[in-house]
Amino acid sequence: xVLEGEATAEITGITEAPAEGARGHVDCMEIVQGRAHxxxxxxxxVFHPEAKITHEAAIGSVDKKELETLMARGLNxxxxxxxxxxxxxx
Numbered sequence: 001x002v003l004e005g006e007a008t009a010e011i012t013g014i015t016e017a018p019a020e021g022a023r024g025h026v027d028c029m030e031i032v033q034g035r036a037h038x039x040x041x042x043x044x045x046v047f048h049p050e051a052k053i054t055h056e057a058a059i060g061s062v063d064k065k066e067l068e069t070l071m072a073r074g075l076n077x078x079x080x081x082x083x084x085x086x087x088x089x090x
Contacts, residue, residue: 003036017051028057
């Protein structure tokens with residue numbers, strides 16, 4: 001999710017592993033620009049001792065290394081951010 005300007009969002013993700021051998025991974029990423037605010041609430045439920053779920057969350061700005069890489073290839077900062085954001089939303 002990408003938030004800009006005055007936008008606010010609260011994201012609740014629920015992931016469940018109900019059976020033996022169930023596996024899952026959730027990777028949540030929110031980019032906040034301007035005066036936007038974001039909250040992420042992960043709910044991970046495992047109902048069997050031989051099931052496993054992992055969760056990773058990141059809230060913040062565009063990754064500096066990705067931005068620098070794209071700028072080194074000729075994009076200006078705005079174009080680089082737009083490309084990163086559009087790639088996330090696909």
